Amino acid sequence: MPDQPHFLQSEKQNLHVERAEEDARVEPLQLGQRVREIRLSQNLTLEEASKLTGLARSTLSKIENEQISPTFSAVTKLVNGLGIDIPQLFTQPKRDRAGGGRRDITRFGEGRPHPTPTYEHELLSTALTRKKMIPYRTAVRARSFDEYKEWVRHDGEEFLYVLEGQVMLYTEFYEPILLGVGDSAYYDCEMGHALVSVGEEDAIVLWVTA
Structure with a gap:
């Protein structure tokens, strides 16, 4: 997702940003979208994710497209198969603020x-x-x-x-x-x-x- 845009330091714009952040906090969680984001972040195809989690490819596809809600058993398989924890699955990702200075180094053979x-x-x-x-x-x-x-x-x-x-x-x-x-x-x-x-x-x- 894109970072939040830069903004001028005026009272009106600050209020607008605060309201936007409040809206983001109350935005309902789309679990299927979270599952899809996590799968793609690990560069997994549906077929590969199916093998890791033990869930049928068709079931994963329906979960990601919000056609069905995963059972507790399916959630457990997702968590274990994708190597994540339950809060990571159910928590909306935080939006990064603009102008960051992120950096990450991967030494040879240490990926x-x-x-x-x-x-x-x-x-x-x-x-x-x-x-x-x-x-x-x-x-x-x-x-x-x-x-x-x-x-x-x-x-x-x-x-x-x-x-x-x-x-x-x-x-x-x-x-x-x-x-x-x-x-x-x-x-x-x-x-x-x-x-x-x-x-x-x-x-x-x-x-x-x-």
Whole structure:
């Protein structure tokens, strides 16, 4: 979510800001939206989140779209599977004030590991919450497009940069393309996409998802 805008120090504008903050505090919690935000912040597809939580993909989708309310059992599975606590799930994220000076350093090899059947993700800058983009370093395990049961797709846009090896980038509306060290791609994440290593060694890529 965008930060709050700068404002002039006049009584009228201060009153307006105070009222806006009061409105934000009483805004009802949209649990489905919170589940979706947390899932995307961990760069998980619905399929991956389903495997981690033990909830059916269709059930997760209905929860995120506010079509059903999760039972206590489902909430427990969400909390355990996503590695969060219950207050984090039920508390509305605080809005950051403008003009911050946030910074986070991730030393080589010290990112948070997040393995999947086709990728070995290393999530970067994990100490910062509510980032506007999600950076991660990935070893691409897959050697064939057939290893994907379905297209990978999620909200936002994505930047891909090849650090080591070669990869074949598959996208739903374009022909597959071979990318080598120093090559990059930028694409819409709602378009189906998948990455495959070309060669004996796993290719290493840098991904940034916004």
